[in-house]
Amino acid sequence: MRRAVAALVLALVPGLAAALPNEAPVLDLAQSKIRGDWFGAGVSLDLALSEAVPYAVGVLADPPRLVVRFQSVLETSGQPRRGPEPVLVPNGLSTELQLPLDGPALLASASIDWQDDGSARLRLRLDGAGRDGFATAAARWKPAPAMTVPERPAPGYRLHVMLDPGHGGQDPGADYDGIREADVVLSLARELRRDLEADGFEVSLTREDDSFVPLSERVARTVAAGADLFVSLHADAVLIGHATGASVHSLSPESGGSGDRFLLNRLGGAALASTDGDVDDATMKVLMELAREQSLEAGEALAADLVQAMGDAGMPLYKTPRKLSNFVVLRAADVPSVLVELGYLSEPQDRARLVDPQFRADMAAALAEGITRWAETGAGQGPQ
Structure with a gap:
């Protein structure tokens, strides 16, 4: 979700792309490997x-050559140590690498290998x-085949959960018979952390001990x-009447944009400020509404899954366990x-x-189950 919002920022905010780091991808020819006999028996490239x-990969005739079209403007570094020297041809917002072939050849396989440092091969x-097959493939290149979009494999990503034990320090929260809310929720947060970590999260x-953390600082x-x-944990009290059982609050759609400044900081507030006032109110409203709408929907889904999991585990629930609120x-x-x-x-x-x-x-196990259910629906599969 954050990557989608960031992309929209770059598309809608004039001058922002220039203000943010925007280095072109580099094809390092010195570290690339090009092997083959160049007479049609087989060619391999490791770029x-x-x-x-x-x-996208294809071939062209007259003269025969391999074509690799990259959906980006590439820069090159170094020279290949062996094999024919490829030619890079700018093509608008894309770049074509062309490599001469001494005989007809067709693509047998193509793959991306991700490296630990973020680079790729x-x-x-x-x-x-045969010549007929090569001629047919060459005729199909224009228009070029659809681009293959590399996607880093999802396994291995660990969803990051922020648990927020409410109150703490000079703010103990509710206090009855010497039992302080701040202590109860910290104990449960630690229990929930153990369960979630065991499940791979x-x-x-937001606090590891009995210390005071301002509300805005928690955000x-x-x-x-x-x-x-983000999951904030509390144990409330009522001064008049009786109330019992657990409930889950998610943000009300009428809450306004009080959290927008945090999103601006994430997307590069300094860069936005450097655009000399080019960012108009209408643009910022679109960006904030997009982020808020996605977050509200995911928060409501999470609340529903938590309530369902607590109910399934036999945890006592408040008479109206789902609530919309405007907590900071x-x-x-x-x-x-x-x-x-x-x-x-x-x-x-x-x-x-x-x-x-x-x-x-038992409560921690139920909450962990609710978070796991939410993650498995696709709402929590990592930053989008």
Whole structure:
């Protein structure tokens, strides 16, 4: 989601692309390998790229040559150590690499190998072919085949969950019979972190001890950590009447844009400021609304999955367990966020549950299950 918003920023904000680092991809010919007998028996290329870019591969006749079209303007570095020297031909916003062939050959395989440093190697294999087949393939090149878009494999990405134990330090929250909300939620956050990490998530806490963290700072820490979702934990109290059971709050659509500044910082606030006022209010409204709409939908889905998982686990729920609210900690514009009320310390039955280690373990397991369900729906498959 964040990459999609960032791309829209670059498309809509005049001058921003020039203000941000925008180095062209580089084809390092010195580190590339080109092998073959050049008489139609077979040719292999191992092209070293500073980053993977969309590409298409084909052949042309008169004279016969291999063509690799990159959907980007490439720069080159060095010279190949062996084999014929390829020619790079600018083609508008793309670049063609052309390599002469001494005989008819057709593409047998093409693959991208990702490197740990973010670079990539495009590996191509051509096998010898008959003249008729080569002529047919050459005629198909114009218009060129559809680009192959390299995509780094998803396995290995760990969804980053920011847990927010409410209150802390000089702000203990609800306090009944010596039981402080700040202590209860910190204990449960630690339990939930263990469960989530065991399930393969990356987990951070906005506070690790009994310290005070301002509300806006909790949001800022979430954004700075690049978290994929935010879960704030509380145990409320009521002064009049009775209330019992858990509930989940997500951000109300009428909450306004109070979290937009965090999104601006993520997308490069300094670069936006450097555009000398070219960013108009209408453009910024489009960007913020896009991010907020996606975040609101994902937050509502997360809240629903958490309520369902708690119910399935037999956790006591409040009479209306799904709520829309305007809490400050829910306002990160592009991070799906929820606030979980675990129960009410003002209610003796809830209070007894919340200090019971077994109940906290069961509640943590239910919340972990809800987050896992949310992630598996596709809402939490990493930054988009």
